[in-house]
Structure formats: C-alpha cells, structure tokens
Amino acid sequence: MRVALEQRFGPLAEWRSPRGLFTGLAALGLAVLVVLALTTDRFLTVENIKAILSSASIVGIMALGLTFITLIGSLVSLAIAATAVMGAMVFLAELHLGLVPALAISMAAGAAVTALQGLIIGAWGANPVILTIGAGFLLSGITTKASGGVIVQPAGGGYATLNSTPLGVPLGVYVMVVLALILQFVLKRTVLGRRVTLIGENREAARAAGMRIPRITAIAFAIAGASFALGGAFLGAFNKGASAQLEGTATFDVIAAVLVGGTLISGGRGSALRTLAGAIVIATISDLLLLRGFNTGAQILLKGVLVVVVVLATWVASRREGTA
Amino acid sequence: MTEVVGTPRLELCSLTKSFGAVRAVRGVSLAIAPGEIHGLCGHNGAGKSTLINMLAGNVAADAGEILLDGEPLSFAGPRDAQRAGIATVDQELSLVPTLTVAENIVLGQVGAGFLRHARHARRRAAELLAEVGLEDVDPDTAVDELSIGTRQLVEIARALGREARLLILDEPTATLTEVEIERVFRAVRGVAAQGCAVIFVSHRLGEVLGLCDRVTVMRDGERVLDAHVGELSPDALVEAILGEHLQPAPHRALDPRESTTALTVESLAIPGRLQGFSATLLGGRVYGLAGQVGAGASDVLRALAGLVPAATGRVRLGERRLPLGNAAAISACGVGFVSGDRKAEGLFISRSILENLTVAQLGRIARGGRIGGAAERRRGCELAEAAHVPTERLGEPVGVLSGGNQQKALLGRYLLHSGVEVLLVDEPTRGVDVGGRAAIHELLREAARQGQVVVFASSELDELLELGETIVTMRSGRVIGTYAEGTTREELLSDLTHREGAAA
Numbered sequence: 001m002r003v004a005l006e007q008r009f010g011p012l013a014e015w016r017s018p019r020g021l022f023t024g025l026a027a028l029g030l031a032v033l034v035v036l037a038l039t040t041d042r043f044l045t046v047e048n049i050k051a052i053l054s055s056a057s058i059v060g061i062m063a064l065g066l067t068f069i070t071l072i073g074s075l076v077s078l079a080i081a082a083t084a085v086m087g088a089m090v091f092l093a094e095l096h097l098g099l100v101p102a103l104a105i106s107m108a109a110g111a112a113v114t115a116l117q118g119l120i121i122g123a124w125g126a127n128p129v130i131l132t133i134g135a136g137f138l139l140s141g142i143t144t145k146a147s148g149g150v151i152v153q154p155a156g157g158g159y160a161t162l163n164s165t166p167l168g169v170p171l172g173v174y175v176m177v178v179l180a181l182i183l184q185f186v187l188k189r190t191v192l193g194r195r196v197t198l199i200g201e202n203r204e205a206a207r208a209a210g211m212r213i214p215r216i217t218a219i220a221f222a223i224a225g226a227s228f229a230l231g232g233a234f235l236g237a238f239n240k241g242a243s244a245q246l247e248g249t250a251t252f253d254v255i256a257a258v259l260v261g262g263t264l265i266s267g268g269r270g271s272a273l274r275t276l277a278g279a280i281v282i283a284t285i286s287d288l289l290l291l292r293g294f295n296t297g298a299q300i301l302l303k304g305v306l307v308v309v310v311v312l313a314t315w316v317a318s319r320r321e322g323t324a
Numbered sequence: 325m326t327e328v329v330g331t332p333r334l335e336l337c338s339l340t341k342s343f344g345a346v347r348a349v350r351g352v353s354l355a356i357a358p359g360e361i362h363g364l365c366g367h368n369g370a371g372k373s374t375l376i377n378m379l380a381g382n383v384a385a386d387a388g389e390i391l392l393d394g395e396p397l398s399f400a401g402p403r404d405a406q407r408a409g410i411a412t413v414d415q416e417l418s419l420v421p422t423l424t425v426a427e428n429i430v431l432g433q434v435g436a437g438f439l440r441h442a443r444h445a446r447r448r449a450a451e452l453l454a455e456v457g458l459e460d461v462d463p464d465t466a467v468d469e470l471s472i473g474t475r476q477l478v479e480i481a482r483a484l485g486r487e488a489r490l491l492i493l494d495e496p497t498a499t500l501t502e503v504e505i506e507r508v509f510r511a512v513r514g515v516a517a518q519g520c521a522v523i524f525v526s527h528r529l530g531e532v533l534g535l536c537d538r539v540t541v542m543r544d545g546e547r548v549l550d551a552h553v554g555e556l557s558p559d560a561l562v563e564a565i566l567g568e569h570l571q572p573a574p575h576r577a578l579d580p581r582e583s584t585t586a587l588t589v590e591s592l593a594i595p596g597r598l599q600g601f602s603a604t605l606l607g608g609r610v611y612g613l614a615g616q617v618g619a620g621a622s623d624v625l626r627a628l629a630g631l632v633p634a635a636t637g638r639v640r641l642g643e644r645r646l647p648l649g650n651a652a653a654i655s656a657c658g659v660g661f662v663s664g665d666r667k668a669e670g671l672f673i674s675r676s677i678l679e680n681l682t683v684a685q686l687g688r689i690a691r692g693g694r695i696g697g698a699a700e701r702r703r704g705c706e707l708a709e710a711a712h713v714p715t716e717r718l719g720e721p722v723g724v725l726s727g728g729n730q731q732k733a734l735l736g737r738y739l740l741h742s743g744v745e746v747l748l749v750d751e752p753t754r755g756v757d758v759g760g761r762a763a764i765h766e767l768l769r770e771a772a773r774q775g776q777v778v779v780f781a782s783s784e785l786d787e788l789l790e791l792g793e794t795i796v797t798m799r800s801g802r803v804i805g806t807y808a809e810g811t812t813r814e815e816l817l818s819d820l821t822h823r824e825g826a827a828a
Contacts, residue, residue, distance in 0.1 A: 189696040191686045197675075198683060204669040208631065209683050209737070210655020268674070318674075 025313050026262075033284060040291050048291075050169060052283045057172035058231050058238075060279035062250065063257035064179050065227025067275045068220040070258050071187070073200035073267030074121055074128040077221075079136035080228050081250040083110050085243075086143050087229025088236030089152045092159065099158030106233050107226040113139065114225025115218045122217025136251075144244040151241040162237035172234050176276070179227065183272035186223075196220050200267025256307050257282055262314050269318060282306070331394045333358040333521035334379075334490050339388035341374050348374040350545040351388070356490075356538075361512065361522045363536035363553075365529065365565055367783070371545040372525055376494055379523075380412045381405030392489060411483030414494035419467045419475055419482075425449055426463035429482045452481040456511035473504025480511050484520075491515055492523045509535050527617045529561050543567055559817055566785055585642065585745045587777050589628070592637035592648075598623045598801045601637070605777045607745065610768060612792025613781040614816055620801040621781035622664060625748040628779075629661035630654035641746060660684065660738035664750035664781070670734045673723040677713060677733055678704040680722045684737040684744075711736030712763055728753075728760020735767055747771050749780040753787060765791050785816050 037043045062080060069077055077083075091106035117135050120126050164171050187193035195216050199206040207213060231250075236242040261278025263270025282303060289299045332355040341349040349371045356362045366372045377383045379390065381399035390397045392408055399405045405412075419428045426442075426449035449463040456477045467475060476496055483491050496508055512535065516522050526532050532539055533553050541549035541564040549564040585607030592601040598620045605611055615621035627635035630651035639646040647653045655661075663669035671680055681704050682689055689700050701718070708715045711732045713725070722733055731753065738744045752768060753761040768791060772778045782788050788795050795811055797804040797819035804819040 190693050191690045191695055192693065194679070194686060194695060198672050198679070201672045201675060202668075205663075205672055207651050208629070208661050208663050208669050210652050210661075212652040268672075 025309070029281075033281070033288075036288050036292075037284075040288055043288065043291055048287065052280070052287045053173045054170040055286070056279045056283035057170060057176045058234050059250070059253045059257055059282070060176040060276060061172065061179060061234065062228050062231035062254045063261075063275045063279050064176070064183050064272050065224035065230075066254050066258050067183070067187075067261075067263055067270060067272055068196060069118075069128070069224045070263050070265065071200045071267055071270050072196045072217055072220045073203055074118070074217065074221075075265060075267075076129070076255045076258070077114070077117070077132040077224060077228075078129060078251055079114070079117070079132040079139060080254050082136040082139035082143070083114060083225055083228040084232030084235060084250055086110065086113070086139050087232030088242035089143055089147060090229070091233035092152050092154045092236045092242055095154050095156030095158050098156070099161055102156070102158060103230070103233055106229045110225040110227075110229025110232070111222040112225070114228065115222035118221025118224075119214055119218040121221075122214035140244055147242075147244060149244070151243045152236075153241055154236075159237035159240065162234050175230070175234075176279070179230075180272045180276040183223070187272055192216070192219065197268060200269075202268070253282070253303075256303055259307050259314075260310050262310060264314050264318055265311055266315075266318075269314075330357075332356055332391075333360070333393060334523075335389075335391040335394075337389040337391070339375070339378060339390065340386050341378060341383065342386055343374075347545050349378070349385075352542070352545075352547045354540060354547065354550070356521045356523070358489075358519045358521055359516050360538065361516050361524055361536045363532040363539040364523055364525045364542070365527075365532060365539060365561065366542035367565060370542040370565075372542055373494075374545075375542070376412070376492055376523070376525065379405065379410055379490070379492060381410075406486060409487060409489035410492065411486050411488035411490070412492040412494065413476070413479045413483055413496055419478060421468035422466060424464050424466055425453070425461060425470075425478055428467055428478065429463075429485050431482075448485065449481075452485045453478070455484055455514060456481045457507055457514070471504065473507065476504070476508055477511055480508070480515065484515060488515075488520055490521045490523070492525070494525045495527065496524075505531070529558055529565075533558060533561070541565055562817055562820075585775060585777055587628075587746050587779075588638075588640045590638040592624065592627055592635065592639065594623055594627055594632055594635050594801075596801075598627065598635075601803060603796065603806075605746075605779060607775045607777050608772055609777065610772045610791055610793045611777075611779045612788040612795045613779065613798060614783075614785070614788045614792075614795055614820060615781065615798035616783050616820055619783075619798045619820070621783075621798050622750050623801070624798075625661065625750050625779065625781050628654075628746075629659060629748055631661070655684075658743055658745040660742070660744040660747050662734055662738070662747070662749040662752070664754055666730060666734050671722050671730060674721050676719050677708070677722045677725070678718040680733050681707040681711070681713070681718075681736045685742050688743070707736045707739055708733075710739045711767060726760070728756040728763070731756050731760065731764055732767065735764065739767070739771065741774075744776060746777045746779070749778070751782055752780050752791075753782075753784075761787075785813055788816065789813065 042048055062084060066077060066080065069075070087106045087110045090109050091102050094102040094105050097105075113135070117131055121128050121131060162171055166174070187197065195206070195211055199211060199213060199216060203213065232242075257279040258270075258275050259265060259278070260281055261270070261274035261276070263274055285302060285306070286299050289302065334354070334356040336352055336354040338351040338353055339349055340347075340351050352371070352375060364372055364375070374383065378385050381402040381404050384399070392410070397408055399408075420431065423431065426446045429449045429452060430445045446463045453459065453461050453463065458474065458477050458481065461470070461474065467478065470478065480491070493512065512522055512524070524532065524536055533556065536553055538550065538552050539556060539561065540547055541561065543565065587605040589601060589603050589605070593599055601620070601624050613621035613624055623632065626632050627648065628639060628646075630647070630649055630653065633649040635648045637648065639648060641657055641659065644657055646657055646659070667673055672683070678701065682700055685703065686695060689695055689703050691699060704718050705715050708718060713729055713733045713736060722730060725733060735749070738747055747768070749768065753764055756764060768778050768780065780791065789811070795807045795816070797807075797816060799820060805815070807815070
C-alpha cells in the first residue's frame with residue numbers, strides 16, 4: 001500500500017514534513033479558489049476585483065495592526081470594534097480641523113487607549129483576552145455616553161477624500177497596501193520588529209536577554225490601536241456617520257484575516273504580508289459565495305471553517321518544526 | 325548484584341528508551357522485592373524521569389520488559405499502569421483542591437462507579453487516612469485547607485486505596501518541612517511493611533540513605549550503581565552520581581590583567597530560598613558557586629540578573645546600584661545572564677543562529693533603528709567566530725545545533741565588547757559533551773581575561789575545580805565556605821553534602 005502510494009505520489013515522508021503540509025494545504029486551497037473563480041460568472045471582471053479589494057481594505061488595515069499583537073504573543077484584541085468605533089467618532093467629530101489633523105487625532109487616541117492595555121499586559125502578565133474584553137466594554141460605554149446614543153455626523157467635508165477612488169480604486173486599498181509594506185519593513189528590518197517577534201517566540205528568554213517587555217508590548221499595541229482607529233475612520237467616512245453599533249462583526253473579521261494569513265496564534269511567527277493575503281483571501285471567498293448565490297450564513301460558516309483549518313495547520317507545522 | 329529471594333515484585337529487563345538521538349535510558353535491569361524501599365538517584369537528565377514515566381505508563385519503552393510479580397506488562401497509557409497496581413505520587417500534586425479529601429481519594433479510582441457513594445467513600449477514606457497516620461484529618465475537609473505535606477500524605481493514601489503493589493514517589497519531599505518529611509517517611513515505611521514495593525526518587529542524599537533499603541544510581545541513561553545502603557557511604561553515592569571520569573585539572577593561570585570592575589553584593593536574600601549572600605566579585609576573575617539542586621547557587625545568579633522579584637539586598641556594579649527585580653534595567657547596566665535551561669529561558673529555539681547571536685547587541689548594530697542587513701551579518705560572523713560556532717550555518721534555526729554548540733551560541737551574545745561587564749552563567753555545560761565543555765570553559769576564561777566579572781553556578785565538582793578560581797560552597801540557601809586559593813574534591817564534597825541526615 002505504502003509502496004504503491006509512494007510510487008504514485010513520491011516519498012510519503014515529504015508530505016508529512018511541516019513545510020510540506022503547509023504548502024500542500026495552501027496549494028490545495030488556492031487551486032480550489034482558482035477553479036471556483038474561473039467557473040463563476042462575473043468573477044473575473046475588473047469591477048469585481050475592485051469590489052473584492054475594496055471590501056478587504058478596511059478589515060485589512062485593522063488586521064495589519066492586530067498582527068503586532070498576535071506576533072508579540074498576546075493572542076488577539078477583542079476590543080477591535082469598540083476601538084474602531086471610537087476612532088470613527090473622533091475622526092468625524094474633529095473634521096472641522098481638517099482631514100489630516102482629524103485623522104492624526106483619531107489614530108493617536110486609538111494608539112493611546114490600546115497602548116495602555118498593552119502596558120498592563122506586558123508589565124503584569126494580564127490575560128489579553130480578558131483584559132481587551134473589559135477594555136472593549138469600557139470603550140463602548142464611553143463612546144455611547146459621549147455620543148448621547150445618536151449617530152455622530154461629520155463636522156467637516158474632509159471625509160469625502162477617504163471615499164475617493166484614484167484611478168478607479170478606492171483610497172482604502174492604497175492605504176492597506178502601503179501600510180502592509182511599511183509594517184512588513186518594521187517587522188523584518190527594524191530593532192522594534194525583531195524584538196516583537198522574539199518576545200512572541202519566547203517571552204522568558206526575552207526577559208533573560210534584558211528586553212523591556214512592557215514597553216515593547218505597549219508599542220506593539222499602540223501600532224495596533226492606531227490601525228484600528230484608521231480603519232474606523234474609513235468606516236465612518238464610508239457611512240458618513242458613526243454610531244456605537246457600527247460594524248458589530250469587525251472584531252472577528254479582523255482576527256480571521258490575521259489567522260487565515262497563517263500568523264501563529266501563540267506568537268513569534270507571521271508577517272504583515274501574510275495578513276494582507278489573509279484579508280484578500282477572505283474577501284475573495286465572500287465574493288465568490290455571494291456571486292454563486294449563497295446567503296450570509298454560508299459565508300460566515302465558511303469563514304469559520306477556514307479559520308479553524310488554517311489555525312490547526314499552522315499549529316501542527318510549528319510543533320513539527322519545534323520537535324524536529 | 326541483585327539478591328531478591330523469590331519472585332521480585334518489580335523486575336526490569338534491559339529497558340531502553342530513546343528520544344530522537346538522545347538515548348535517555350540504556351538497557352536498565354533492576355529487581356525490587358516486595359516490601360523493599362528502593363532509592364533512585366542521579367543528576368537531572370540522567371534518565372530517572374524517563375524510567376519512572378515508563379513505569380507509570382506515560383511513555384512506551386523502545387525495548388526491554390517490565391515484569392510485575394513475574395508477569396510481563398505492557399501499558400497503552402497511565403490507566404493501564406494504575407490498573408496493574410502501580411501508583412505514582414509526584415512533586416506536582418494531582419489532588420483537586422476544591423474537592424474534599426474523601427472525594428479526592430475515590431476520584432479516578434479504577435472501579436469507582438459513575439455515581440459516587442458518599443458514605444462509602446467517606447468510610448473508605450477514613451481507613452486509608454489512618455494507614456498514613458492522618459487519623460486526625462476529617463475526610464470532608466476540602467483539600468485546599470490542608471498543608472502541602474498533608475496533601476502529600478493524602479496522595480499516598482489515595483495510592484494505597486488503589487491497592488498499589490508498587491508505589492513510586494518522585495521527589496516527594498522537595499517542598500516539605502522537616503516535620504512533614506518525617507510523617508511522609510513513616511507512612512512510606514508503613515506501606516512497605518504491608519508488602520508494597522516503593523521506589524523513592526530524590527536529590528536529597530541524606531533522605532535516601534536514611535529511608536531506603538537499596539539504592540540505584542543512574543548516569544547518562546545507565547545504571548551505574550546498585551548497593552545496599554549499609555554498604556554505601558555518602559561520598560561514594562555522590563561520586564557515583566557525579567561520575568569520576570574527569571580528574572580535577574590543574575588551575576590554569578590566567579594572564580595578568582587589569583580591571584577596575586567590581587560587583588559588590590550585600591545581604592542578597594530571597595524569602596525561603598536564599599539567606600544573606602554577601603561578596604565582592606572582581607573583574608578578571610572566574611567565580612564558581614557550588615551547590616546541589618536547591619542549594620541556592622542558581623538563585624544567587626537569577627537574583628543578580630533581576631529575574632527574582634522577591635529578592636532583597638544591595639548590589640552595586642562600580643558606583644551604580646542595580647535595581648533588583650528589574651531584569652531589563654540590570655541588563656542595561658552591563659550584566660549578562662545565561663540560563664541553566666537554555667531551551668526555556670535562553671535561546672529563541674526556532675529563530676536563526678544569527679538572530680540568537682545578535683539579540684543582546686541589537687542597539688549597537690542598528691543604524692537608525694534598522695537591522696537585518698550586512699552590518700548585522702558581519703557582526704554575527706564575528707560573534708560566531710569568537711564563540712566557535714560554525715559561521716556557514718548562521719541562517720539555520722539554532723535548534724538544529726548540538727547541545728554544546730547551542731550553549732556556545734547562547735554565550736556568544738555576550739562576547740566581544742558587547743558592553744557586558746558581569747557575566748552570570750548557570751550550569752555552563754549542562755547537557756554538553758566533553759569537547760564542547762572544554763571550549764565553553766575557555767570562552768568563560770577568555771571573558772575574564774577581557775576584564776569581565778565571570779560568575780557561574782554548578783552542581784558538578786569537576787567543573788568547579790577546573791574552572792572556578794574562587795569557589796563558594798552553598799547548602800540550603802546559605803554560604804558554607806569560600807575558597808580563594810584552590811581547594812580539593814573532599815573539601816567541596818564535605819561542604820555540599822555532609823550532615824544532611826547522613827550523620828543521624
């Protein structure tokens with residue numbers, strides 16, 4: 001049996017190697033996507049590709065930031081939606097100052113509240129899931145109270161720029177791609193990125209090597225928070241308003257993009273480009289299902305399956321590598 | 325060597341187990357009679373745990389046989405071992421703290437029905453508690469109200485309830501007080517008197533000699549000693565554990581050097597682990613802290629590195645006061661620490677050798693915060709050369725290297741004017757072969773020649789005698805002696821082990 005299989009498919013051991021498993025799964029997934037794409041009406045049109053990218057962009061921007069939290073070994077933030085809503089509200093409310101100042105204030109606010117969570121997690125080893133759930137509720141409460149429960153309207157016209165489509169592509173797509181390149185550079189070619197990755201790989205070793213874990217964790221969270229607020233600003237601009245109920249599933253969409261990209265949930269391995277790919281893959285699948293007439297339930301279901309499969313594969317691959 | 329009359333309770337025939345390339349247990353044979361208390365000693369990594377795990381059904385042997393009362397056993401899992409009558413009590417207590425003593429005793433018992441019969445359980449628990457001398461404990465007490473020592477006894481009672489034919493105690497006394505230890509011993513003797521065979525694993529040699537009938541010593545996966553305690557002196561036991569193959573090398577005189585670095589330690593203490601350690605440690609010298617596991621030598625290094633938040637005392641490096649408990653700040657003052665557990669706390673095992681070598685020098689290599697280019701590679705090559713790590717493998721994960729090369733890669737981060745003035749190394753050559761060991765010792769001497777204060781902790785006498793210029797002996801968290809002008813094996817042995825129950 002084994003001999004026959006090996007004659008046909010090559011040595012079985014190769015299929016069982018970690019990289020083999022991962023590459024195999026990725027190739028399989030891609031092949032399924034390509035076949036589906038080629039056989040689906042209206043999929044391969046310029047308009048549809050633009051639609052995919054544009055729907056990936058806002059989730060993608062936030063997911064790029066979340067990658068830092070996951071990489072440093074703090075799992076995920078469950079305050080993403082709440083931070084985005086705050087970012088949207090601050091952005092819209094400060095638009096009377098002009099587009100750039102409003103964006104800067106919004107991102108600074110997102111960075112500040114998220115960095116504070118990172119500091120607590122880094123310094124006292126708080127459980128990131130619990131802490132960010134708490135922070136999410138707190139933020140929701142504050143934004144609901146501050147907005148008086150009504151929709152925050154733009155205080156100026158600058159938001160229209162965020163909805164513009166240079167060369168026919170939404171601005172958010174450009175921002176997502178540029179942000180991915182910048183954050184990829186930060187992760188791979190700067191001292192900060194190296195430290196974030198090493199802390200995620202082995203926190204005890206990082207401590208023994210003298211790294212300032214609270215400070216670096218706070219910086220990683222600040223980057224994430226700024227990107228949540230930036231995504232929120234785009235959402236607010238798109239909806240021309242922001243309420244506390246804005247985009248309820250954002251948190252889980254963003255987490256799914258990071259995980260589907262193949263960033264290890266326990267930290268230490270992953271990249272911004274992977275997350276970019278994850279966001280685009282999810283948007284492509286949603287688009288395919290939509291074109292083929294599946295309902296929202298099916299879309300969410302498939303997203304869930306995809307997350308579980310990729311998380312398991314990533315985990316198995318890292319374990320095999322670790323014991324080899 | 326074994327003199328068991330009749331069928332032994334437990335017999336091991338050429339038991340063998342490897343993990344990858346590591347041969348953890350190599351052909352161990354052993355026979356234990358009913359009612360015998362058998363001590364099992366050896367360094368960490370000598371193969372004791374693997375042997376115990378095979379008996380407990382946690383890992384399967386590669387080859388060899390386990391016979392219980394003459395019948396060959398094979399376990400698919402721990403439950404099979406338990407069913408066969410092998411009960412294990414280890415240091416990590418397995419009682420459920422929120423349940424009562426009675427509930428814990430019946431919990432997981434083979435044959436315990438789905439429905440728990442409370443009254444029956446309580447009666448059974450009371451009987452078993454009496455057998456281990458806990459008549460005064462109410463079976464309805466919640467376990468988390470009991471002291472650690474009492475919990476240990478409850479564990480033994482639970483093992484009895486499973487009608488154990490073989491009781492394995494894996495370092496049961498590590499966290500107990502003297503009084504509690506005495507109670508555990510009384511219970512163990514009682515259990516043995518009823519015919520149950522007992523395997524007692526401990527690092528505390530005095531306890532082994534005081535409690536056991538016979539002792540097995542393991543080293544490098546092999547059984548190197550099997551003797552009645554009556555025929556065994558404490559020194560012979562220590563020698564068997566440490567191994568004799570390396571005679572103390574003569575002190576190699578270091579080059580004269582000038583260093584003004586001085587680390588002044590005043591009353592360094594950790595509640596419950598370390599009492600009042602004071603010393604002035606000078607640049608250009610290699611200091612060895614001698615001590616068995618738990619003696620406090622490692623604790624001194626960890627506290628100096630800022631890794632023990634509870635540490636108190638005054639430590640100054642030159643004029644600067646080191647903030648105890650703040651590892652990052654201490655590291656920034658020029659103190660480098662190499663953990664004794666290089667996988668858990670030293671290396672970033674799946675990252676490249678290069679990244680592991682440059683991790684403590686990133687700030688110096690970076691140009692405007694940027695790294696990962698030619699500058700980092702060049703520095704990595706220099707460090708690899710200095711540490712004698714193969715330079716052509718810099719891009720590979722550090723985990724693929726041998727133990728010796730991993731240790732060199734770990735030390736490498738503190739070499740070559742890295743800004744480190746004090747180098748703290750815990751067990752510098754644990755799990756390192758003889759060749760790697762000589763190279764690592766030379767690296768540490770070289771660091772001293774560069775003017776660094778080098779302090780290492782070791783439980784290995786040969787290493788202390790070879791490498792340490794000044795040797796400080798420690799036991800039970802206290803300094804016993806300081807030898808600045810050389811010392812002998814006998815002096816060290818006497819400081820480290822004597823009068824810890826052996827004389828009683």
